[in-house]
Amino acid sequence: xxxxxxxxxxxxxxxxxxxxxxxxxxxxxxxxxxxxxxxxxxxxxxxxxxxxxxxxxxxxxxxxxxxxxxxxxxxxxxxxxxxxxxxxxxxxxxxxxxxxxxxxxxxxxxxxx
Amino acid sequence: xxxxxxxxxxxxxxxxxxxxxxxxxxxxxxxxxxxxxxxxxxxxxxxxxxxxxxxxxxxxxxxxxxxxxxxxxxxxxxxxxxxxxxxxxxxxxxxxxxxxxxxxxxxxxxxx
Numbered sequence: 001x002x003x004x005x006x007x008x009x010x011x012x013x014x015x016x017x018x019x020x021x022x023x024x025x026x027x028x029x030x031x032x033x034x035x036x037x038x039x040x041x042x043x044x045x046x047x048x049x050x051x052x053x054x055x056x057x058x059x060x061x062x063x064x065x066x067x068x069x070x071x072x073x074x075x076x077x078x079x080x081x082x083x084x085x086x087x088x089x090x091x092x093x094x095x096x097x098x099x100x101x102x103x104x105x106x107x108x109x110x111x112x113x
Numbered sequence: 114x115x116x117x118x119x120x121x122x123x124x125x126x127x128x129x130x131x132x133x134x135x136x137x138x139x140x141x142x143x144x145x146x147x148x149x150x151x152x153x154x155x156x157x158x159x160x161x162x163x164x165x166x167x168x169x170x171x172x173x174x175x176x177x178x179x180x181x182x183x184x185x186x187x188x189x190x191x192x193x194x195x196x197x198x199x200x201x202x203x204x205x206x207x208x209x210x211x212x213x214x215x216x217x218x219x220x221x222x223x224x225x
Contacts, residue, residue, distance in 0.1 A: 045212070107155075
């Protein structure tokens with residue numbers, strides 16, 4: 001089991017640029033989550049997919065953020081345009097059932113200058 | 114709704130000493146409780162979980178936690194700290210659905 005795979009591990013970009021983060025969940029898991037981790041706010045749930053369908057996107061901070069899950073093995077989180085306050089570590093996680101523990105990827109550290 | 118409070122943002126212990134990390138929860142329904150560990154530059158890994166049944170839960174790396182409903186607590190312990198236990202630890206609670214609420218985390222430092 002390769003675990004949840006995220007890319008890139010690090011992303012440095014300038015304000016105003018588009019950023020796309022990628023995630024491959026564990027095969028067979030039908031729930032996928034995007035989290036953001038910052039010192040100030042801790043871990044925040046951005047969006048939750050079940051069977052590739054967005055169920056809860058109430059944590060998406062602004063319209064600049066969007067997420068897709070075109071199939072069971074791939075998801076993207078896009079920020080357009082990016083701002084310095086978006087700098088954080090973004091985690092993707094998956095689980096097999098709703099109440100099951102989450103399996104996290106190693107995260108993408110985003111720095112927006 | 115569910116929420117978690119972790120008491121103490123930093124804990125320092127000597128190698129071989131007891132590790133005790135405190136977590137209190139609030140939940141309007143029977144809680145599902147979790148402890149996760151995060152090593153530098155990595156994602157969170159599950160240490161242990163409580164859903165139903167036995168209130169003393171054993172996890173990986175020698176950690177265990179006890180669910181105490183009367184105290185709304187789920188404290189994490191390890192009898193003897195090892196240098197490799199240095200990490201950040203997160204307590205989390207859900208109501209059995211997808212909404213997992215994380216605590217602010219406790220950073221553990223182990224002194225040689």
